[in-house]
Amino acid sequence: MFKLRDVWSDAIDSQDGCARVDVYQDLKKMTLDVIGLGGFGYRLQALNRDDNSNELEQAYAEIFAKVPPVSLYRIFMDCFPFLDFVPDERTRKIRESRATIRRIGMEIVQEKKAAVRAELAGGTVDSKVLPSKDLLTLLIKANIATDPKEHQSLTDEEVLSQIPSFLVAGHETTGMATTWCLFALTQNPQIQHQLRQELLSVQTDSPTMDELASLHYLDCVVRETLRLYSPVALTLRTAVEDDVIPVSKPFVNRYGKVQHEIRIAKNNRVIIDILTLHLSKDIWGEDALEFKPERWDSLPDSVKDVPGVWGHIMAFSTGPRACLGYRFALAELKTAIFTLVRAFDFELAADPKDVTRLGIIDQRPALKSQPKTGAQMPMLIRPFVPL
Numbered sequence: 296m297f298k299l300r301d302v303w304s305d306a307i308d309s310q311d312g313c314a315r316v317d318v319y320q321d322l323k324k325m326t327l328d329v330i331g332l333g334g335f336g337y338r339l340q341a342l343n344r345d346d347n348s349n350e351l352e353q354a355y356a357e358i359f360a361k362v363p364p365v366s367l368y369r370i371f372m373d374c375f376p377f378l379d380f381v382p383d384e385r386t387r388k389i390r391e392s393r394a395t396i397r398r399i400g401m402e403i404v405q406e407k408k409a410a411v412r413a414e415l416a417g418g419t420v421d422s423k424v425l426p427s428k429d430l431l432t433l434l435i436k437a438n439i440a441t442d443p444k445e446h447q448s449l450t451d452e453e454v455l456s457q458i459p460s461f462l463v464a465g466h467e468t469t470g471m472a473t474t475w476c477l478f479a480l481t482q483n484p485q486i487q488h489q490l491r492q493e494l495l496s497v498q499t500d501s502p503t504m505d506e507l508a509s510l511h512y513l514d515c516v517v518r519e520t521l522r523l524y525s526p527v528a529l530t531l532r533t534a535v536e537d538d539v540i541p542v543s544k545p546f547v548n549r550y551g552k553v554q555h556e557i558r559i560a561k562n563n564r565v566i567i568d569i570l571t572l573h574l575s576k577d578i579w580g581e582d583a584l585e586f587k588p589e590r591w592d593s594l595p596d597s598v599k600d601v602p603g604v605w606g607h608i609m610a611f612s613t614g615p616r617a618c619l620g621y622r623f624a625l626a627e628l629k630t631a632i633f634t635l636v637r638a639f640d641f642e643l644a645a646d647p648k649d650v651t652r653l654g655i656i657d658q659r660p661a662l663k664s665q666p667k668t669g670a671q672m673p674m675l676i677r678p679f680v681p682l
């Protein structure tokens with residue numbers, strides 16, 4: 296966080312007291328660095344580069360690049376799988392990117408393994424005692440530990456396969472959430488001011504988790520951001536058996552018949568539309584589309600039935616496949632907002648009506664007027680100077 300604050304301060308100094316920055320791209324670099332360190336104890340240094348020369352970041356950008364229109368060649372490939380041996384440009388790039396991610400991932404696993412072994416040389420291993428606390432070290436240590444039986448240990452390949460999940464799940468999402476939070480603050484200057492007052496009441500730049508947790512208005516702002524701008528807008532599930540989904544009130548189906556439940560058959564796919572749920576006036580009230588942190592002080596009863604793993608919202612999903620990193624994400628989001636809003640004043644450098652969302656599943660921000668630029672959120676940033 297401090298690194299990003301320094302990068303933006305330098306930009307302000309070099310642009311005569313007001314910097315124009317793409318906060319989304321910078322926040323994504325920051326969250327990549329954070330998951331690199333917190334997840335793998337690995338310095339990805341994405342923020343230290345002026346260009347996008349971080350190999351890993353580039354590899355991910357390639358895989359998540361806007362999918363081009365379906366080419367004739369791709370249709371042929373689907374019909375004649377042997378053509379797969381002569382991949383088209385996009386397939387080739389995706390394969391190269393996967394290979395890069397795999398190579399870097401395997402380097403990280405091997406380095407960590409060597410470090411954990413060196414640390415533990417000579418003794419038996421208690422998987423609970425761990426000097427290094429990143430997720431990967433924990434996994435490797437638990438794996439090398441003498442307590443699990445051999446068939447319970449993961450192979451290097453299995454450990455490696457965890458890295459992309461954590462990198463993907465843990466960096467874009469938090470980057471998006473922080474960006475939308477700053478966007479909401481630019482659209483509500485009074486809320487930005489009130490939040491900054493609370494943040495400035497803390498005497499230190501590096502609050503503990505308990506100090507952060509005690510900031511009530513920050514908590515409300517974060518909850519409201521994750522409700523109104525849920526980074527994951529929808530998710531899918533496939534029924535493993537015939538089932539019935541209960542509904543809160545009867546509805547009329549497309550054949551004009553009143554239904555009291557939704558019947559689904561084995562293998563049916565179900566879309567869980569998180570954002571629609573978060574914006575429902577029936578649940579949240581007539582002001583559901585407004586950014587109102589204070590709503591969290593008196594929620595309507597209907598909200599209490601929303602079954603999310605955290606905070607009566609579905610931003611982190613629910614059930615056994617809910618977000619594994621939600622506590623990490625909340626700590627990161629709060630720390631980022633704390634550090635950045637104390638230091639800077641944010642103003643949107645675009646017409647708010649021009650701001651849109653790129654994805655269907657996710658919520659990458661973009662400008663309607665610049666469809667070719669891809670995801671972005673331009674802002675003007677000035678140092679905050681107390682009166």
Ligand code: HEM
Nearest residue numbers: 464465468469472527530610611612616618619620623624
């Ligand atoms: C604001 C930030 C985040 C949001 C909104 C978010 C949201 C979600 C959602 C909705 C899911 C469930 C997807 C589904 O049901 O199909 C999920 C899964 C997951 N998330 Fe997050 N996430 C965030 C940050 C993180 C972070 C920081 C990490 C890692 C440290 C992480 C790790 C994971 C993992 C590993 C899964 C897969 C869990 C499984 O399949 O069992 N997430 N996340």
